[in-house]
Amino acid sequence: MYTISVLFVLAVISTKCKGQYDPCHVFPKNQYILVGKGTKVICSCMKGSKIYWTVNAEHVDEKLSERVNATHAILSLNDVIKPLTVECHNEVTHQVVGGTTIRTYTKPINISCILYHEDQGGAVRIPELLTCSWEHHIDTSLKVNYTVQCASSSAPDSSKKKRCSSQKKTCTFKNILTSIGISDDITVAVTATTAFWEVVSDPYEVHLYHIFKTIRPELKVTARPDELFAQWRRTEDNHIERCEVKYRMISSAKEEPTKWSFNYSQYTTKHTIEKVKSCINYTVSVRCALERAPWSEWSHERTILTKLSNHQAVKLWRKLSDLGKKGVRNVHVMWTGIPSTCEGTFNYTIKQIPIQNHKTEINDHSCGNTTCDITMDADVYRLNLTVFHNETPLVEESVYVPAAGENFTEVTDIQTSSRKGTLLVSWKPPTRPVDGYMIDWTHVGNQYFWKRSEDTNATLFNLQDKTPYNITVTPLFDGKTGHGVQALLVCSALGDPGDVIVSVEPADKTAVVTYSVKSQDPCRGVVNNYTIFYGKQKGPVHNVTVDGQTKGVTLKDLKPDTEYHVNVTAMALTGNSTSKEMLFTTKKMDPSLIITLGVCGCIFILLVLTLGLCCTVQWKKFKDKPVPNPGLSSVALWSSQNHQKGKGPFQQFLTPSESFCDRVHTEDTQTASTSSLATDCFAPEQTEENTDMAICPSPDTQYEQSVKSPCSPGESTAFLPSESSPYRSQSSVENPNKQCKRVPVKLQERTPLKTVYVTLDMFKEDQSR
Ligand SMILES: *[C@@H]1O[C@H](CO)[C@@H](O)[C@H](O)[C@H]1NC(C)=O
Numbered sequence: 001m002y003t004i005s006v007l008f009v010l011a012v013i014s015t016k017c018k019g020q021y022d023p024c025h026v027f028p029k030n031q032y033i034l035v036g037k038g039t040k041v042i043c044s045c046m047k048g049s050k051i052y053w054t055v056n057a058e059h060v061d062e063k064l065s066e067r068v069n070a071t072h073a074i075l076s077l078n079d080v081i082k083p084l085t086v087e088c089h090n091e092v093t094h095q096v097v098g099g100t101t102i103r104t105y106t107k108p109i110n111i112s113c114i115l116y117h118e119d120q121g122g123a124v125r126i127p128e129l130l131t132c133s134w135e136h137h138i139d140t141s142l143k144v145n146y147t148v149q150c151a152s153s154s155a156p157d158s159s160k161k162k163r164c165s166s167q168k169k170t171c172t173f174k175n176i177l178t179s180i181g182i183s184d185d186i187t188v189a190v191t192a193t194t195a196f197w198e199v200v201s202d203p204y205e206v207h208l209y210h211i212f213k214t215i216r217p218e219l220k221v222t223a224r225p226d227e228l229f230a231q232w233r234r235t236e237d238n239h240i241e242r243c244e245v246k247y248r249m250i251s252s253a254k255e256e257p258t259k260w261s262f263n264y265s266q267y268t269t270k271h272t273i274e275k276v277k278s279c280i281n282y283t284v285s286v287r288c289a290l291e292r293a294p295w296s297e298w299s300h301e302r303t304i305l306t307k308l309s310n311h312q313a314v315k316l317w318r319k320l321s322d323l324g325k326k327g328v329r330n331v332h333v334m335w336t337g338i339p340s341t342c343e344g345t346f347n348y349t350i351k352q353i354p355i356q357n358h359k360t361e362i363n364d365h366s367c368g369n370t371t372c373d374i375t376m377d378a379d380v381y382r383l384n385l386t387v388f389h390n391e392t393p394l395v396e397e398s399v400y401v402p403a404a405g406e407n408f409t410e411v412t413d414i415q416t417s418s419r420k421g422t423l424l425v426s427w428k429p430p431t432r433p434v435d436g437y438m439i440d441w442t443h444v445g446n447q448y449f450w451k452r453s454e455d456t457n458a459t460l461f462n463l464q465d466k467t468p469y470n471i472t473v474t475p476l477f478d479g480k481t482g483h484g485v486q487a488l489l490v491c492s493a494l495g496d497p498g499d500v501i502v503s504v505e506p507a508d509k510t511a512v513v514t515y516s517v518k519s520q521d522p523c524r525g526v527v528n529n530y531t532i533f534y535g536k537q538k539g540p541v542h543n544v545t546v547d548g549q550t551k552g553v554t555l556k557d558l559k560p561d562t563e564y565h566v567n568v569t570a571m572a573l574t575g576n577s578t579s580k581e582m583l584f585t586t587k588k589m590d591p592s593l594i595i596t597l598g599v600c601g602c603i604f605i606l607l608v609l610t611l612g613l614c615c616t617v618q619w620k621k622f623k624d625k626p627v628p629n630p631g632l633s634s635v636a637l638w639s640s641q642n643h644q645k646g647k648g649p650f651q652q653f654l655t656p657s658e659s660f661c662d663r664v665h666t667e668d669t670q671t672a673s674t675s676s677l678a679t680d681c682f683a684p685e686q687t688e689e690n691t692d693m694a695i696c697p698s699p700d701t702q703y704e705q706s707v708k709s710p711c712s713p714g715e716s717t718a719f720l721p722s723e724s725s726p727y728r729s730q731s732s733v734e735n736p737n738k739q740c741k742r743v744p745v746k747l748q749e750r751t752p753l754k755t756v757y758v759t760l761d762m763f764k765e766d767q768s769r
């Protein structure tokens, strides 16, 4: 029973689902339509499910969709301008039940045609070729075949029709004028054909003359003074032509701009280019066109050297030297204006005409091409330059030379400033009125530039960069010139500060960097500040900036025994200069420490040496004293009398001279271990031979105590026998000395000692027995 009911439910569900499945299809598929046109799309579903449309994934307005009957729905699309994707959706499930794409195409547009000659040279004749081109935008990579039809507008019948096929957007008809007259209007239409569609362009109607590109003109150019004359062959009879001439000066220095001369005239075939410069190459070319028709090709370019002008201006100026000792001065005369490229021979002469009344002698000077150096006396002269071209005088110019030392009014207070490679010069005018000023300037000393200014200022152009110039300003009045005033060494611009030289003195954790800027060049910028860049190899770069007055910097916090690099940038307002990179290695230790250690070491060594010397001296002294032979002495009782009188030669022997050396040792040992040394000293039984010197006071105390000292020896040493004593070889002799020195006992501290005193007197007595 349960199983049956489950089956039933499943059956019901399955029937329901089956009922909703409704196969649909959308047609027509893959349409192509002309841009701007409309189309219809049908969605048909077998079971008549409700549907809705989307176009390019957007819902479509209900109005555009129409339900024709139970199974068919139609979507109307108007004015399609771009490709569309149309989809049909089931209204219940929202599933896409069918779809199609609509693609667009356009007509060929902007048709243009040109009638022209295949060969640009040769005689005037009928043009052979007609080339038409157009634009066509299609949104697919479909292969398109174009057919161009050209027909005479007056007689559009088949006899005056021509066709041309192409797969590109241009097509050329040959010999079209055999079937169509040159004076005809023509109609051109382009048909584009693909596998899916075909479209014909709007017709293009044009008069053949308006598309006639005439043959390239043949140009001839001749040079005349101040102008160029261009002539060319007429290319077409009886029709208005316009021509265009372009020309350009060919200058080696720079690219000269092209200039144009336009002319519209019915029959002209010539043109004059006026005001050309003298003796310079120009290129000229021309092109022509029928009225409204396209330009012909440019004619071949003609290059021609212009002639020297009849009014060639010559600029003349002079520089005066100071009057020499012999009353002679040099006048450097110079001029410009005759280009070196001019043809023919040029000669230059200068007439030196005295102006003072009593002089009449006129000197002629024959000169070089641009300058003339003349020596003259202190008088006033006028110099006349005459330029001869092929032996005939071409132009004359004169310049005034004032008398040397003549108190002419001069300009004052010349100021200069540089700006962007130019120099602005200004000055105060002299008190008397002037016509103008001549400014001359030079950067090499003997080659001058000059120009005239009416104002009390001038701007000098075309200067060498960062170069010192000498500038002179000379007033001009009444056709005369005054004396010039010179501004010395004005820089056209300031540069960077110049080479930076760096030196480093490394210590262990610091390094002193010193630097300087080396340059003889006067046009260097003034250093505003220095930046020192330094760092370990492959480490970060640190920097320190100081002002331009600081000549050295101490780098701190460096690591000992490490390689560093350092460079210095000098910064001026006009640019920066950076030194070469320098490497240095910091020291392992502080050099001052090393020096201190060294000094201490030396002092120590000196001390030791001194000490050694002292000891040697002492030893020598001791050795030179006669030493008694205890073997030859006898033992006797110590008499108090003897004791009292305990002074004599031995006393002297025991009292060492007061020397630095003794003192040092005494003090040393006193501080060391008083007790142990004292013990040694007071243990005479350990060395029998020491009997003579068993106990000694310290040298310090001996001075006061020597007489009372218990160890004070007797006077017997003077009677010591021969050196062959067996004791001699023993250390008895040294011991007294040594021990004496080392005994540090202070009298105050001394405890009463129970000791057997032996004096040499005993031995003496014994011996004498
Ligand atoms: C619905 O209309 C279309 C075209 O209008 C027609 O082809 C089709 O047979 C019609 N269907 C029915 C069921 O009438």
Ligand SMILES: *[C@@H]1O[C@H](CO)[C@@H](O)[C@H](O)[C@H]1NC(C)=O
Pocket (backbone or CB within 6 Å): 143, 144, 145, 193, 194, 195
């Ligand atoms: C285009 O022209 C060529 C030859 O003229 C022809 O083979 C081809 O089928 C044409 N294509 C179309 C799309 O008309």
Ligand SMILES: *[C@@H]1O[C@H](CO)[C@@H](O)[C@H](O)[C@H]1NC(C)=O
Pocket (backbone or CB within 6 Å): 261, 262, 263, 264, 265, 268, 271
């Ligand atoms: C154009 O040609 C005419 C006649 O030859 C001439 O008078 C006129 O100056 C020319 N114009 C120019 C701009 O060259």
Ligand SMILES: *[C@@H]1O[C@H](CO)[C@@H](O)[C@H](O)[C@H]1NC(C)=O
Pocket (backbone or CB within 6 Å): 340, 344, 345, 346, 368, 369
């Ligand atoms: C002067 O110019 C002529 C050409 O005009 C040239 O042959 C000659 O060498 C020049 N003389 C000097 C000194 O420059």
Ligand SMILES: *[C@@H]1O[C@H](CO)[C@@H](O)[C@H](O)[C@H]1NC(C)=O
Pocket (backbone or CB within 6 Å): 442, 443, 444, 445, 446, 468, 469, 470, 488, 489
């Ligand atoms: C500028 O004039 C001075 C003095 O007359 C002269 O010594 C110097 O050479 C001149 N310098 C230049 C670059 O002409």
Ligand SMILES: *[C@@H]1O[C@H](CO)[C@@H](O)[C@H](O)[C@H]1NC(C)=O
Pocket (backbone or CB within 6 Å): 424, 455, 456, 457, 458, 459
């Ligand atoms: C020269 O001075 C005049 C008048 O003082 C001024 O108008 C002119 O701009 C100045 N020219 C230059 C180049 O400074």
Ligand SMILES: *[C@@H]1O[C@H](CO)[C@@H](O)[C@H](O)[C@H]1NC(C)=O
Pocket (backbone or CB within 6 Å): 528, 529, 545, 571, 572, 573
């Ligand atoms: C260094 O000098 C330049 C130029 O005067 C200035 O612009 C800059 O601020 C200075 N730098 C420092 C750190 O003073």
Ligand SMILES: *[C@@H]1O[C@H](CO)[C@@H](O)[C@H](O)[C@H]1NC(C)=O
Pocket (backbone or CB within 6 Å): 531, 542, 543
């Ligand atoms: C100097 O170092 C500082 C940081 O330490 C940095 O900000 C600055 O840009 C550096 N200056 C130069 C000129 O490199």
